[in-house]
Amino acid sequence: MAQMTGTFTSSRPLHELTACEVGPLLREGRLSVEEYARALISRVQSREPDIHAWAFFDPESILASARKLDSLPPDQRGPLHGLAVGLKDIIDTDDMPTEHNCPIFKGKVPASDAPLVTMLRSAGALIFGKTSTTQLGCSSLGPPTNNPHNADRSPGGSSTGSAAAVADMHVPLAIGAQTAGSVIRPASYCGVVGLKPTWNAVSREGVRIYSISLDTVGFFARSVDDITLLTNIYGLHDDTQPPPGELDFSAARFAVVQSPAWHLAEPATDAALEAAAAALEAAGAEVERLDLPELNPVPQWHATVMAAEARISLLADYGARPHLLDASARAQCEAGQHISRSTYTTAYDGIAALRPTFDALAGRYTAIVTPSATGEAPLLDEVRSTGSPAFNAIWTALRVPVVSLPGLTGPNGMPVGISLVTPRYHEQHLLRVAQSVARVLAPRR
Amino acid sequence: MAQMTGTFTSSRPLHELTACEVGPLLREGRLSVEEYARALISRVQSREPDIHAWAFFDPESILASARKLDSLPPDQRGPLHGLAVGLKDIIDTDDMPTEHNCPIFKGKVPASDAPLVTMLRSAGALIFGKTSTTQLGCSSLGPPTNNPHNADRSPGGSSTGSAAAVADMHVPLAIGAQTAGSVIRPASYCGVVGLKPTWNAVSREGVRIYSISLDTVGFFARSVDDITLLTNIYGLHDDTQPPPGELDFSAARFAVVQSPAWHLAEPATDAALEAAAAALEAAGAEVERLDLPELNPVPQWHATVMAAEARISLLADYGARPHLLDASARAQCEAGQHISRSTYTTAYDGIAALRPTFDALAGRYTAIVTPSATGEAPLLDEVRSTGSPAFNAIWTALRVPVVSLPGLTGPNGMPVGISLVTPRYHEQHLLRVAQSVARVLAPRR
Structure with a gap:
């Protein structure tokens, strides 16, 4: 199923390529970001009716961003140039709503990008949309997303759409967050690579707080190399740089x-x-x-800390408008x-x-x-x-x-x-x- | 200097009253919120040219909010009904800009109130404006605020305007945040009561992150009772309720x-x-x-944690637009x-x-x-x-x-x-x- 592009012919559909596979083509201009984006958009459009991975997805704005990236001269192209990234819908974006799967935030567009989004954009990433989440990233009640391997099964949560979108090859990369098992579990259920880094290694500013001492931003991809790409733009270095090459x-x-x-x-x-x-x-x-x-x-310690801190996070909405929280969020606050x-x-x-x-x-x-x-x-x-x-x-x-x-x-x-x-x-x-x-x-x- | 109101005559100017003094008058309708707000607005207007405590202050919107509070039937009036509260300008408000004393956020109005603001509003508080802060609540370079006791001296920081506004009797209550000494120090310099509660006892959602494991929301007032009023609306209860009455x-x-x-x-x-x-x-x-x-x-441990975590918070802006950070913020990231x-x-x-x-x-x-x-x-x-x-x-x-x-x-x-x-x-x-x-x-x- 070869696809023709300006100067590039792939033996595999573009949506199947990992970030590390497609990245050099985009940076070197052998494939335009717009063409790549169109391929992914058409993948989403054909699959989304079965998967429901996206809380916000707007092809026109994606294509506008893609064209902007295409206009960058080669020497200004970042390490993620043109790579499509999905963002869990508890992460603030200044050009898309951030709705937390909660009616309180219906249609609300934050004034600023979360710093983690700023860093993605600085690196040239193409923010592809907002992925489905359980309510406020804390509820145990799933969004309407289905597991790409079997629509009768759960894709996991709370970073539901991020795992499903990567697994179903809508995007090569996605960002989520984990407080108990919200990155690693959906990665396992959906058959993709997931990384939950060290707590606070990536800024959680502009990412909805659930349990402040546990919440951790995490990554989804279809290869370990793609995860490494993300850790590099976030500066996740060890004190001692590991040796290059394969493990002995x-x-x-x-x-x-x-x-x-x-x-x-x-x-x-x-x-x-x-x-x-x-x-x-x-x-x-x-x-x-x-x-x-x-x-x-x-x-038990984890459960105690999570429940006590969840109450702090939910208390204002629980007090002011409990009917806008789902049963699981309310129960956690209680x-x-x-x-x-x-x-x-x-x-x-x-x-x-x-x-x-x-x-x-x-x-x-x-x-x-x-x-x-x-x-x-x-x-x-x-x-x-x-x-x-x-x-x-x-x-x-x-x-x-x-x-x-x-x-x-x-x-x-x-x-x-x-x-x-x-x-x-x-x-x-x-x-x-x-x-x-x-x-x-x-x-x- | 008596002031006449609808049914209330005070032997002291209204702006001098603590929250616990004026609160019952407002709740019982002996003083309208609008009259009270007008008294405070005129205090601010006469003093602000010398003090510069406010980053955002809009009398018209204050009066509109005051009139709304006045229209509430007595049985719907909360424990903070009509009480004026200043908010450090690193705390999100959906009806006023939150500028962090940083050009990156110039004029930006967040999509949602911080939960701590939701709780104030639910309790009937009159959000009076945004108080001055050092840049992003982290810089050591002060805003143009002067100490109300002596204009040649610092009011402290980073919760600069919150301390000064309470000390200068613009408002009886203000909210700040402390990572090292940003509540207690300005309270000391300005001669007001300051409380830094236990870390995360109050949700810090919608409050700019500086050092996540240290940042703590705090309160300013001119009496201990007024601070207690705030702790009650935030549910800051001890495991064992202390006995009533004076300490023996x-x-x-x-x-x-x-x-x-x-x-x-x-x-x-x-x-x-x-x-x-x-x-x-x-x-x-x-x-x-x-x-x-x-x-x-x-x-030394505190300094290490604060510096390492500050870097996480500042890294995105430091990478994307360092010229919009001040020298102190940049130095901390470095x-x-x-x-x-x-x-x-x-x-x-x-x-x-x-x-x-x-x-x-x-x-x-x-x-x-x-x-x-x-x-x-x-x-x-x-x-x-x-x-x-x-x-x-x-x-x-x-x-x-x-x-x-x-x-x-x-x-x-x-x-x-x-x-x-x-x-x-x-x-x-x-x-x-x-x-x-x-x-x-x-x-x-």
């Missing part, structure tokens, strides 16, 4: 951690974790089973009310004390290998529940970077992700490892 | 803490701390001098670049580990008594520097509530505040203690 598996040591959420693991997750461990061993790595009883209180100040500080301080301990421990391994979700994407129920974040909440609380890799599938043919985890601020090391591990997990790619 | 000083035990910043104390601060200790002893309280060597690393990830996490984790220890220690006392500033408000210099936050940064880092009380003066006749500190989430206890201590510090009031 014979010198690598992985710890497989079932985590305190293991009792929730379905057979698909059990099998995926075993398959990942076997693949790493087959590649020559040392693989150790690691029990971490220190993590046992973390799920639950937070029953958490005492001392229960909250005990949970908060407990997690905080564990962070340096965990960093030291995780630092002894190339990476920790752990599930991304309890199983395959669940069948959609009446309220479109987005699945369990149990396997993600622990790492969000510890604020460590997590990448979810696709490549494995469950008994229903749905993707099952595998998470790699490192100490805080080791994103570049993590992504280098992930790139090699991704090949081992999905050798046919 | 004979059963009270205070710890005087000079803190690791003591080497910066000027004679005015030394004398004020001694005077406060003597006044508490004279009232019958036990007063202990407490050395806390555990706090010694906190100033300084953050030289802080390694491990230096940051060591500082962050060090503070986090100290918090429960400090809470337990502070909980043994009725309150800790400590300086609010290094001395009297400094003379304004060429760049209108806002003074040193050294005595505040420690408590901001520990996230504990701090109230600054006026009542003492320095050798130049300028106010010198005294801070009271308690464990996290003890705002109501702190304010009850502060109310009694305020009488002891300024017995003639």
Whole structure:
């Protein structure tokens, strides 16, 4: 299905290309941003009736932005020149509404871009639209988005549309945010790469607050290299730059951690974790089973902190216009009310004390290998529940970077992700490892 | 100087009344909100040419809001009905610009109120305008505001106009935010009551981020009771409700803490701390001098965390339009670049580990008594520097509530505040203690 462009002929449809594949063509002018945008727009138009990934999508304004990017002389083209990025609709944009899937914000266009959007635009990105989210990024009731691999199943949430849009090849890149498992879980369900970086490594200004000490901006793409592209524009450097090139598996040591959420693991997750461990061993790595009883209180601590902080975030709207919040958001605000100040500080301080301990421990391994979700994407129920974040909440609380890799599938043919985890601020090391591990997990790619 | 109103005659000018004094008159309809607003507007109009407390002030829209409040039937009037509140100009309002004293935001009107503004409006407050701030609430270069007690001296910052507007009796209440000493220091310099509550006790959504783990919304008023009024609408309850009535000083035990910043104390601060200790002893309280060597690393940890996190907040604008940031904001972004990830996490984790220890220690006392500033408000210099936050940064880092009380003066006749500190989430206890201590510090009031 070759496509003809000005000077460029691809053997694959343009929408299938990753950011790293299409980026050089755009920067070098072998493909115009407008042509690329038209290809993606037509992909969205053919698929969106089944997927519903977008909360705001306006082809005319996309094309206007594309033409502006095309008019830039080559020496002014940024590292993301012309690359289409979807933004979770809790992220402020000054040229599109930011509606948070909540009637309070219906049609409201923020006065300024979130700084993370400013940085995307500075790098030349083509902001493609706003992706669907659960209400205010906090509700567990899903938007009308369907999983691209099977429309009867949930794409996960709360960064629902960001995961679905990347998986369904509407855009190569998307931004989301995670408070429990809102990036890693949808990445797993939709079979894409997801990165939840270290907490506050990327500015969360202009991104709706849910639980301030947990909320973390995260990324979706279809390759690890594409995620690295995003981390570079956000300045996510490690203290020590990892060596270039492939990981030497014979010198690598992985710890497989079932985590305190293991009792929730379905057979698909059990099998995926075993398959990942076997693949790493087959590649020559040392693989150790690691029990971490220190993590046992973390799920409850996370739940306590999230509920108490959610109440702070929701209190104004809950007081002024509760009928405009959905049942899940209201219930969260009410639950937070029953958490005492001392229960909250005990949970908060407990997690905080564990962070340096965990960093030291995780630092002894190339990476920790752990599930991304309890199983395959669940069948959609009446309220479109987005699945369990149990396997993600622990790492969000510890604020460590997590990448979810696709490549494995469950008994229903749905993707099952595998998470790699490192100490805080080791994103570049993590992504280098992930790139090699991704090949081992999905050798046919 | 009596003022006549519909059914109300005051022996004092209306602008001199505290919120608790004027509140019942407004709620009971003995004074219309419009009349009250007109009195304050005329106070602002006569004083503003000397004070410059306001970044946005529009009498017509204030009067329109006042008339709307007057039209509310008595049973729909909230606890802040008609009370005028100034908002630091880093707090989003959907009917006034939020300019952050930064050309990037010139004339920009946010699409939504910050939740803290929604809660004020829900309680019936009359939003009076936006108060001056240093750039983005982070710069050390002052806005054109003068100290109401002496126009040659700084009112402090970064919540400059909020402190000055309350001190100069333009409004009885104002909201600010503190990352190092941006509420407590200007409260001290301007001779008003300031409260920095526990971190994240009030939602900071829609309040510009400077250093996310330190920034804390705070309050200004001319009486402790007025501060309590604000804490009530924000739901700042303690786990245990303090007993009603006055503090029994004979059963009270205070710890005087000079803190690791003591080497910066000027004679005015030394004398004020001694005077406060003597006044508490004279009232019958036990007063202990407490050395806390555990706090010694906190100033450096605070500086590290603030600089590293400031860089995250400023990075987008620094990259895209550095010429629109002032020299102090630019310098902070640059300084953050030289802080390694491990230096940051060591500082962050060090503070986090100290918090429960400090809470337990502070909980043994009725309150800790400590300086609010290094001395009297400094003379304004060429760049209108806002003074040193050294005595505040420690408590901001520990996230504990701090109230600054006026009542003492320095050798130049300028106010010198005294801070009271308690464990996290003890705002109501702190304010009850502060109310009694305020009488002891300024017995003639």
